[in-house]
Amino acid sequence: MVTGRRPWEAEYEALYREHAPRLARLCRLLLQDPHEADDVVQEVFVKVVQVYETSTAPIAWNAWLTRVAVNGCRDRHRAGWWVRWRRRHIPIEGLDIVDQMPSPDRLASARETRERLWHAFRELPARQREVFVLRHMEGWSTADIAEVLKLRTGSVKRHLFRAVQRLRAALGTER
Amino acid sequence: MTGCLDDRSLVMVRYAEASPAEQEHVRTCLRCAARYQRLSHDLERIGEVLGGRPPAIGYVPAAAAASWRRVLAAGLIAVVVLLGGVEMWMWKASTSMTGGQGDTDMRTLLGEVAAVLGPSDDADAPSGFGPAVSTDGDHEALATGLGLLGDGEEQ
Numbered sequence: 001m002v003t004g005r006r007p008w009e010a011e012y013e014a015l016y017r018e019h020a021p022r023l024a025r026l027c028r029l030l031l032q033d034p035h036e037a038d039d040v041v042q043e044v045f046v047k048v049v050q051v052y053e054t055s056t057a058p059i060a061w062n063a064w065l066t067r068v069a070v071n072g073c074r075d076r077h078r079a080g081w082w083v084r085w086r087r088r089h090i091p092i093e094g095l096d097i098v099d100q101m102p103s104p105d106r107l108a109s110a111r112e113t114r115e116r117l118w119h120a121f122r123e124l125p126a127r128q129r130e131v132f133v134l135r136h137m138e139g140w141s142t143a144d145i146a147e148v149l150k151l152r153t154g155s156v157k158r159h160l161f162r163a164v165q166r167l168r169a170a171l172g173t174e175r
Numbered sequence: 176m177t178g179c180l181d182d183r184s185l186v187m188v189r190y191a192e193a194s195p196a197e198q199e200h201v202r203t204c205l206r207c208a209a210r211y212q213r214l215s216h217d218l219e220r221i222g223e224v225l226g227g228r229p230p231a232i233g234y235v236p237a238a239a240a241a242s243w244r245r246v247l248a249a250g251l252i253a254v255v256v257l258l259g260g261v262e263m264w265m266w267k268a269s270t271s272m273t274g275g276q277g278d279t280d281m282r283t284l285l286g287e288v289a290a291v292l293g294p295s296d297d298a299d300a301p302s303g304f305g306p307a308v309s310t311d312g313d314h315e316a317l318a319t320g321l322g323l324l325g326d327g328e329e330q
Contacts, residue, residue, distance in 0.1 A: 025226075028229075029225060032229065111230070113224075114224050114227075114230055115230045117221060117224045117225070118224070118225070118229050118230050121225060135190060136190075136218065136221070136222060137222065137225065137226065142190070142192055157183075157187060157192060160186065160190065161182070161183045161186050161187075164186050164214075164218065165182070167217075167221050168214075168217045168221070171217055171220060171221065
């Protein structure tokens with residue numbers, strides 16, 4: 001009976017600790033359903049295990065994980081649009097019960113802005129959303145995004161600009 | 176002011192994707208510097224919001240909600256019109272059926288009444304409402320039978 005740990009397990013755990021929260025945030029932004037996002041992250045790390053068991057070649061994990069996560073989100077997006085349409089509401093456990101805002105007026109105003117912005121973000125075309133998340137939220141370079149999403153750098157810049165335009169319009173302060 | 180950056184170039188400056196000349200322009204042009212400040216502020220705010228939790232309830236802007244309401248109302252109206260049409264069609268069908276049958280029944284009844292109250296001498300006359308009371312003689316016989324005509328009137 002084999003009871004020892006596999007040789008790559010320590011590295012795998014470190015990888016999970018380092019990247020799982022970032023990937024969860026990324027997937028939640030791309031999918032907007034926290035449960036589905038967590039599923040994608042789990043799938044990503046299942047693939048990591050498969051890679052460890054079949055290959056010893058060094059891998060640039062940051063880019064690899066992000067690419068697999070983005071592709072996983074895209075597959076989910078394509079496959080289950082009607083499920084997400086049915087579950088448009090965020091589950092109750094995901095709510096902020098208490099918000100630290102100074103006055104009811106400012107609270108209402110901030111909430112309205114936040115809702116408008118999230119709505120605009122959700123309404124972005126998938127490409128624009130992916131590019132914006134990777135560039136603005138993840139801090140990726142245009143060249144890296146172009147490589148991961150298989151786009152030209154000019155297309156990445158165009159998607160980024162359009163996403164910024166729409167989000168600023170939703171913020172109500174454009175120009 | 177000439178040489179000011181367009182919005183796209185300004186966004187590229189913000190993401191360090193612009194040319195050195197464009198970056199230099201933002202440093203030296205007050206107008207573009209102010210626009211850049213606003214852009215940076217907005218992007219910071221957007222990052223803060225999207226970095227937090229999404230809103231509690233699926234936010235549907237008024238226009239989208241109104242369009243859903245319009246679709247729903249149009250659907251309801253279509254259903255009502257369809258049901259009304261079907262109901263009307265069924266009513267017409269039943270009316271035409273019962274109308275024809277009722278006419279036949281009425282004719283039979285009147286023929287029988289006429290036959291009982293004033294039998295015609297003409298044995299070959301067809302039964303039914305029209306022929307049974309179709310002549311003056313028949314009318315008089317019927318009236319006599321009913322006792323409506325007096326002696327004076329007979330003359």
